[in-house]
Amino acid sequence: MPSTKILEQKKQAVAELTEKLKGAVAGVVVDYKGINVADDTKLRKELREAGVEYCVVKNTMLRFAAKEVGYEALDSVLEGTTAIAISSEDQVAAAKILTKFAEGSNGKFVVKAGFVDGGVIDAAKVAELGKLPNKEALLSMLCSALQGNLRGLAVAINAIAEKNGEGAEAAPAEAAAE
Numbered sequence: 001m002p003s004t005k006i007l008e009q010k011k012q013a014v015a016e017l018t019e020k021l022k023g024a025v026a027g028v029v030v031d032y033k034g035i036n037v038a039d040d041t042k043l044r045k046e047l048r049e050a051g052v053e054y055c056v057v058k059n060t061m062l063r064f065a066a067k068e069v070g071y072e073a074l075d076s077v078l079e080g081t082t083a084i085a086i087s088s089e090d091q092v093a094a095a096k097i098l099t100k101f102a103e104g105s106n107g108k109f110v111v112k113a114g115f116v117d118g119g120v121i122d123a124a125k126v127a128e129l130g131k132l133p134n135k136e137a138l139l140s141m142l143c144s145a146l147q148g149n150l151r152g153l154a155v156a157i158n159a160i161a162e163k164n165g166e167g168a169e170a171a172p173a174e175a176a177a178e
Helices: 004-022 037-049 059-069 072-077 093-103 123-131 135-177
Strands: 026-031 052-056 083-087 110-116 119-122
Touching: 004 059, 026 093, 037 052, 037 093, 052 093, 059 072, 072 110, 083 093, 093 110, 093 123, 110 123, 119 123
Parallel strands: none
Antiparallel strands: 026 083, 026 110, 052 083, 110 119
16 A cells, blocks of 8 residues: 555646646547657657647556546556647647657557547547648638638629629710710
8 A cells, every 4th residue: 555645646646637638629648668768859849849748657647637537438548658748729739740750660659549629539530630730721721711712702792893883874874865
């Protein structure tokens, strides 16, 4: 039986992890065994620059925190070495970086599962999520699509106004001629 002090430290760690999960819009759980220090440092730097928090966690503590948040479906992947990347702003950043890294690791670094917008997703869905453009690119695509539609609408309205304007000018001129 662990001492009271150690038990309290573990409870505190679970509470902190639970708060991080509650504040996250997305996260990815990975198996990091076989990764060397240089690659790990490079990965952590890339994640940090993208605003993603990455840390190694004990499976038991993550299991308790996930249960508190409603991510019980993560239990099935919580075996072996586990790390989690949590993003509080961008839904695709962690998935994009970690799936790209996993593809280049020759099976040493494996994406186990993830969560996004309150639901747990499997590794295949994380890979799909990682292929999506980031939030700024999606907004840019939306603005471009809207701008094209608005431009077409403006041209159509202008054409109608010009047509009606010519008809309105011609009518008074005809009335004056009579």
